[in-house]
Amino acid sequence: xxxxxxxxxxxxxxxxxxxxxxxxxxxxxxxxxxxxxxxxxxxxxxxxxxxxxxxxxxxxxxxxxxxxxxxxxxxxxxxxxxxxxxxxxxxxxxxxxxxxxxxxxxxxxxxxxxxxxxxxxxxxxxxxxxxxxxxxxxxxxxxxxxxxxxxx
Amino acid sequence: xxxxxxxxxxxxxxxxxxxxxxxxxxxxxxxxxxxxxxxxxxxxxxxxxxxxxxxxxxxxxxxxxxxxxxxxxxxxxxxxxxxxxxxxxxxxxxxxxxxxxxxxxxxxxxxxxxxxxxxxxxxxxxxxxxxxxxxxxxxxxxxxxxxxxxxx
Amino acid sequence: xxxxxxxxxxxxxxxxxxxxxxxxxxxxxxxxxxxxxxxxxxxxxxxxxxxxxxxxxxxxxxxxxxxxxxxxxxxxxxxxxxxxxxxxxxxxxxxxxxxxxxxxxxxxxxxxxxxxxxxxxxxxxxxxxxxxxxxxxxxxxxxxxxxxxxxx
Amino acid sequence: xxxxxxxxxxxxxxxxxxxxxxxxxxxxxxxxxxxxxxxxxxxxxxxxxxxxxxxxxxxxxxxxxxxxxxxxxxxxxxxxxxxxxxxxxxxxxxxxxxxxxxxxxxxxxxxxxxxxxxxxxxxxxxxxxxxxxxxxxxxxxxxxxxxxxxxx
Numbered sequence: 127x128x129x130x131x132x133x134x135x136x137x138x139x140x141x142x143x144x145x146x147x148x149x150x151x152x153x154x155x156x157x158x159x160x161x162x163x164x165x166x167x168x169x170x171x172x173x174x175x176x177x178x179x180x181x182x183x184x185x186x187x188x189x190x191x192x193x194x195x196x197x198x199x200x201x202x203x204x205x206x207x208x209x210x211x212x213x214x215x216x217x218x219x220x221x222x223x224x225x226x227x228x229x230x231x232x233x234x235x236x237x238x239x240x241x242x243x244x245x246x247x248x249x250x251x252x253x254x255x256x257x258x259x260x261x262x263x264x265x266x267x268x269x270x271x272x273x274x275x276x277x278x
Numbered sequence: 279x280x281x282x283x284x285x286x287x288x289x290x291x292x293x294x295x296x297x298x299x300x301x302x303x304x305x306x307x308x309x310x311x312x313x314x315x316x317x318x319x320x321x322x323x324x325x326x327x328x329x330x331x332x333x334x335x336x337x338x339x340x341x342x343x344x345x346x347x348x349x350x351x352x353x354x355x356x357x358x359x360x361x362x363x364x365x366x367x368x369x370x371x372x373x374x375x376x377x378x379x380x381x382x383x384x385x386x387x388x389x390x391x392x393x394x395x396x397x398x399x400x401x402x403x404x405x406x407x408x409x410x411x412x413x414x415x416x417x418x419x420x421x422x423x424x425x426x427x428x429x430x
Numbered sequence: 431x432x433x434x435x436x437x438x439x440x441x442x443x444x445x446x447x448x449x450x451x452x453x454x455x456x457x458x459x460x461x462x463x464x465x466x467x468x469x470x471x472x473x474x475x476x477x478x479x480x481x482x483x484x485x486x487x488x489x490x491x492x493x494x495x496x497x498x499x500x501x502x503x504x505x506x507x508x509x510x511x512x513x514x515x516x517x518x519x520x521x522x523x524x525x526x527x528x529x530x531x532x533x534x535x536x537x538x539x540x541x542x543x544x545x546x547x548x549x550x551x552x553x554x555x556x557x558x559x560x561x562x563x564x565x566x567x568x569x570x571x572x573x574x575x576x577x578x579x580x581x582x
Numbered sequence: 583x584x585x586x587x588x589x590x591x592x593x594x595x596x597x598x599x600x601x602x603x604x605x606x607x608x609x610x611x612x613x614x615x616x617x618x619x620x621x622x623x624x625x626x627x628x629x630x631x632x633x634x635x636x637x638x639x640x641x642x643x644x645x646x647x648x649x650x651x652x653x654x655x656x657x658x659x660x661x662x663x664x665x666x667x668x669x670x671x672x673x674x675x676x677x678x679x680x681x682x683x684x685x686x687x688x689x690x691x692x693x694x695x696x697x698x699x700x701x702x703x704x705x706x707x708x709x710x711x712x713x714x715x716x717x718x719x720x721x722x723x724x725x726x727x728x729x730x731x732x733x734x
Contacts, residue, residue: 145332148332149330149331149332149337150327150328150329150330150331151328151329151330151331151336151337151339151340152337153328154306154328154329175302176302176303176305176306177302177303177306178301178302178303179301179302179303179347180297180300180301181362184303185301185303185304185343185346185347186342186343186346186365186368187303187339187340187342187343187344187345187346187347188303188339188343190338190339190342190343190346190368190370191337191338191339191340191342191343192339193339194337194338194339194342195331195337195339210333212372212375213338213372214371214372214518214546214570215369215370215371215372215519215548215570216338216342216369216370217367217368217369217370217521217673217720218342218367218368218369219366219367219692219693219700219720219722220364220365220366220367221692221693221700222693223364236675236677236715236718237675237677237678237715237718241545241572242518242572244519244675244677244718246718259692259693262692262693262700262702262720264519264673264675264718264720266518266519266570266675268545268546366670366698366722367671367700367722369521369568369673371540371541371548371568371570373540373541373548374541388523388525388563388566389523389525389526389563389566393697393724394670394724396523396525396566396671398566411540411541414540414541414548414550414568416521416523416566416568418523418670418671418722420697420698449636452636453634453635453636453641454631454632454633454634454635455632455633455634455635455640455641455643455644456641457632458610458632458633479606480606480607480609480610481606481607481610482605482606482607483605483606483607483651484601484604484605485666488607489605489607489608489647489650489651490646490647490650490669490672491607491643491644491646491647491648491649491650491651492607492643492647494642494643494646494647494650494672494674495641495642495643495644495646495647496643497643498641498642498643498646499635499641499643514637516676516679517642517676518675518676519673519674519675519676520642520646520673520674521671521672521673521674522646522671522672522673523670523671524668524669524670524671527668
């Protein structure tokens with residue numbers, strides 16, 4: 127994307143920050159918000175045993191949880207203050223086993239829209255052996271207006 | 279699928295059962311193995327606060343974790359005893375908000391293959407208002423032979 | 431799907447039929463509408479050289495064209511007379527090489543919705559060696575109201 | 583991807599060129615190979631009536647045909663001379679209506695692999711109103727060795 131993305135609400139960063147803190151699934155994973163700019167969000171978490179699958183790597187679904195959140199918040203950062211977001215669908219490709227001590231997920235809006243926003247995400251794992259591209263995601267996100275149960 | 283699926287290993291149910299128990303991410307979610315037949319696996323879990331997103335529904339990534347596991351084990355149930363499985367990619371559609379007290383994920387093999395298996399999954403939420411179709415998944419799974427780090 | 435799907439418009443079958451005929455890409459492929467019921471559409475086409483890829487099989491994109499249309503029309507069959515449909519995204523799994531003399535694509539609505547409908551499709555190839563499951567699709571379709579350029 | 587991709591075969595560009603010419607579906611669409619470098623391929627085609635859907639835009643499946651080919655050839659450009667490629671699955675997001683006089687599809691390898699390669703593609707439409715991002719794709723491609731029916 128070469129076009130600059132403009133937030134509809136100046137308080138976008140604070141809104142994202144507060145919403146991340148309300149996600150208990152993200153707390154269970156130990157996810158931190160690292161950065162938020164208009165249309166782009168970075169989340170990070172550390173390797174922990176309770177997130178692993180049978181081979182000791184981080185479970186693909188846990189990677190999906192963090193990537194989906196990074197994509198959803200990237201979309202949310204561009205929306206009006208009273209809007210909510212719902213992920214309609216996402217697809218994840220698992221590119222390498224999720225080894226590493228620390229994982230970083232970048233979500234960015236590929237195509238903003240009034241109703242439908244498409245976001246893309248990439249997750250990297252870092253450890254003593256360097257950084258690896260672990261997973262990539264495409265997510266389709268719907269803007270929801272006027273529904274109290276899906277605000278923010 | 280009308281064709282009957284045949285397991286390559288008679289001990290398939292026990293292999294699946296043991297592998298589920300080794301997945302710490304599934305324990306974190308409180309996932310139980312409900313049923314395993316050749317090419318089909320059912321997993322279940324209960325609503326818990328630590329699995330929710332900002333609206334109080336179960337996080338889409340947690341649904342994906344359980345559905346991916348149901349699909350992966352459906353594929354695994356058909357494989358030779360010494361094979362491992364790796365999910366290459368999956369796609370999930372979120373059909374309704376994940377409300378409910380109890381969630382059940384069914385995974386089944388749509389197309390078995392020596393190297394590549396395609397599985398499909400459906401997740402339902404049940405509560406006082408009845409049962410809802412919450413999410414559906416398609417997953418592409420690769421059989422891995424001869425690698426100790428991805429056995430079972 | 432156990433729930434019966436109800437069309438919003440009694441003239442749904444005629445609307446689908448007319449719209450199929452307006453799709454010149456479908457004519458290029460030689461696609462015929464075989465059946466339309468509420469929420470389900472079957473399209474068919476024959477093997478032709480001008481649809482093949484480098485190995486002589488039908489090109490995956492041609493399979494996708496017919497499956498996307500079957501899914502889109504399955505969604506369209508349930509919509510009000512003045513609505514249009516747009517595919518937001520689809521995913522296709524290629525299960526076997528597209529050999530055969532005749533190909534049949536079934537699309538059906540998995541989850542109807544006012545704005546977003548999810549449909550699933552399966553494509554089979556038939557020839558002297560019997561019938562093969564060639565491809566499966568999940569498509570996300572948006573209902574468009576009040577836009578002349580996307581009616582029907 | 584910052585890493586430079588290395589072709590396994592010096593004759594990669596010629597192999598891609600010859601294979602494109604063998605794809606009759608691409609000829610039906612009027613697809614031309616514009617550029618091939620290691621791990622990246624650009625294809626282009628013009629607007630033609632016989633490729634349209636009911637609203638007069640290019641059919642999503644035709645876009646998918648060209649994007650899938652761009653992704654597949656991007657993967658193929660990195661492979662040994664005697665290998666073949668098969669698309670296992672792809673997902674396409676339709677970002678804007680496919681208006682325009684000329685369409686360009688860029689495919690590039692996101693993650694090369696011995697058996698599985700992941701490629702991403704973007705398709706743009708250009709006309710009097712400028713250029714639009716029309717669609718994006720992720721494709722999973724398998725390397726096939728030793729099978730005469732899927733060579734090149």
